[in-house]
Amino acid sequence: MSSPTSSDDLPAIPGCDTIIDLAVLKGDALETKVLKLVQVLFPDWAEGVEKINIERVSGALTNAVFFINAANKRRLLLRVYGNGVDQIIDRENELAWLARLSGLNIGPRLLGIFGNGRFEEYLPSTTLTHDDMCTPEISQRIASSLREIHDIIVVHPFDTTKDHLEIWTNIDKWYKVVMNLLPNLMSKSHGWAEVLKVYNLERLPYEIEECKKILEKVHSPVVFAHNDTQYGNVLQLENTNELVVVDFEYSGYNPRGYDLSNHFCEWAYDYHSDQPASMDMKKYPTYDEQIRFLKTYLETPSKFDNPDINDSVTPESLQKESAMWLMAGHLAWGLWGLIQANQSEIDFDYFLYSTQRLNAFREDFAKWSS
Known part of the structure; x- marks a missing residue:
């Protein structure tokens, strides 16, 4: 597990190298994998959680976006990067800006990152x-x-x-x-x-x-x-x-x-x-x-x-x-x-x-x- 920081003295964000392969993981297998990932990144949130529900959100053209739900826990937003998007997006630059924006209270907060995606604050909205x-x-x-x-x-x-x-x-x-x-x-x-x-x-x-x-x-x-x-x-x-x-x-x-x-x-x-x-x-x-x-x-x-x-x-x-x-x-x-x-x-x-x-x-x- 890592806590990436940058030269901007940005707040530490929990991170790890886990990969979520959506081509292989479906249904219960996906939920089990994501739960283990959440337990690593957010142990306080995951305390007492034995089961999560994953809800796919449509509309994204680059990533797969999901809501992560568990009883009596705040909802999390999970973003899994699309195939080969590192050819398109400078991920290090993006994460640095997300941390800066969080410091300015603009947009949802960046909560954690993993090998091919990230977790963000869920904002109740349409x-x-x-x-x-x-x-x-x-x-x-x-x-x-x-x-x-x-x-x-x-x-x-x-x-x-x-x-x-x-x-x-x-x-x-x-x-x-x-x-x-x-x-x-x-x-x-x-x-x-x-x-x-x-x-x-x-x-x-x-x-x-x-x-x-x-x-x-x-x-x-x-x-x-x-x-x-x-x-x-x-x-x-x-x-x-x-x-x-x-x-x-x-x-x-x-x-x-x-x-x-x-x-x-x-x-x-x-x-x-x-x-x-x-x-x-x-x-x-x-x-x-x-x-x-x-x-x-x-x-x-x-x-x-x-x-x-x-x-x-x-x-x-x-x-x-x-x-x-x-x-x-x-x-x-x-x-x-x-x-x-x-x-x-x-x-x-x-x-x-x-x-x-x-x-x-x-x-x-x-x-x-x-």
Whole structure:
């Protein structure tokens, strides 16, 4: 058993190297394995517990999420990482940020970690739906929540000597992974192979560099960004109706415009519809809906007195900023989708998702290049 810490003097989190293999463990065997894991990590919680009940939560696209229940004990949330996601996510960075956020009372507390997953505080709540996210009142509250998250940059400032922007780090890393996986992806399906040949991924390094040059000219302050504010990652607490953003595995330093555009693009997805992987741009927020969101974002008082939000920024200028950064999100998630198409065991059409995002990147890239 270990107690990982970091150079930030973060609180110690109990940990061990146990692996939960969901391909093998089912039913009673899974419950027995998880109970033994809980006994190691949380002996006080497990005292007197002989039986637990495991309840699977649907909706996560990277991980398997479960509620752990036992008589007279507070509920725990168990997150088991998906197959091969270490190619996608910097787990050490994620855990460090979760500990920092816990210290700021933002999001659920990180309780413990193990070989391929973690335990988090369970928050009695309901998860937003796609329709919830798009209603004016909820949308404005998400804007305020996102502003609060972005302003964490004041408490944990971006250090240009050691920190990096997640968007370009991920794009460069994921492109290399995709090119290594390309023969395998093309062998999976004749249809996939034909699409990938037409798409010509060998062109992307040039397009990536040109995309960087275009976006370097857009003033967009670096913030602490969530980078995945889809409706499934926003909870409404039962007692207070407060909104809480969760699941920070893709979070880190990014330009403000990127995180805002990334949220807007999530309006185009309903992961509980008949076509959960299909991007419907007819659902993308209208200009007026974006302005309403951004006006609330700018008017939300900063808890941390962020000097980068000032009177010179208007909802209209912020809309242009986010619109230009949208192409970077299409590119990143398109590459992510190809990696997931190769390895994920989750029932989701990652290949369709990927090709739609990459096509959208090419369209936006052509628009802003000209």
